[in-house]
Amino acid sequence: MSDTIDIMTELEEFQDRVYWLVEQVPEGQVATYGQIATYAGSARAARAVGNLMRTSWTKHGEIPWWRIINAAGKISLKGDLHRPTLQKELLEAEGVQFSAAGRCKLEEIRWSPDSDFWIIE
DNA sequence: TTAGTGACTGCAT
DNA sequence: CATGCAGCCACTA
Numbered sequence: 493m494s495d496t497i498d499i500m501t502e503l504e505e506f507q508d509r510v511y512w513l514v515e516q517v518p519e520g521q522v523a524t525y526g527q528i529a530t531y532a533g534s535a536r537a538a539r540a541v542g543n544l545m546r547t548s549w550t551k552h553g554e555i556p557w558w559r560i561i562n563a564a565g566k567i568s569l570k571g572d573l574h575r576p577t578l579q580k581e582l583l584e585a586e587g588v589q590f591s592a593a594g595r596c597k598l599e600e601i602r603w604s605p606d607s608d609f610w611i612i613e
Numbered sequence: 614t615t616a617g618t619g620a621c622t623g624c625a626t
Numbered sequence: 627c628a629t630g631c632a633g634c635c636a637c638t639a
Contacts (some may be wrong), residue, residue, distance in 0.1 A: 506636075525621050540636040542620040547637075568620040
C-alpha cells in the first residue's frame with residue numbers, strides 16, 4: 493500500500509521537478525527535453541517532458557517553456573502549428589541564433605546546473 | 614486499470 | 627544532413 497503511494501508521489505514529484513527545472517534555465521540559454529528528464533530523476537523520460545510542455549505550458553505562465561528544445565539543437569516542429577514560430581521568436585529575442593537549418597549551437601548555450609542548483613532545497 | 618499517445622532520443626540507412 | 631524505427635515513460639481518457 494505504501495508502495496502504491498510512494499509511486500504516485502514520485503510521479504507527482506517528477507512533474508513538479510520538471511517545472512522547477514525549466515524555471516532554472518536562464519535567459520539566453522537552452523536545455524533539452526532529455527536533460528530536464530535526467531535532472532528530474534528519469535533519464536529516459538524525455539518524451540514525457542515534452543508531453544508536459546505540450547499539455548500545460550499555458551497553465552504555467554511563469555515557466556520559460558521556450559528554452560526547452562530537442563537534442564539536435566532544434567525547435568520541435570510537432571504539435572501546435574504556431575508554437576514553434578513563437579518559440580523561435582522568443583529565443584532569438586534573447587540572443588539565441590539559429591542556422592539556416594534551424595539549429596542553434598547547443599554546445600555553447602546549453603544550460604547546466606551550477607552551484608545554486610544544488611544549494612536550493 | 615488498461616490502452617493509446619506524443620514539444621523525445623540514439624542509432625542505422 | 628534528412629528519414630525511419632524501436633525503445634521509453636508519464637499523462638489521460
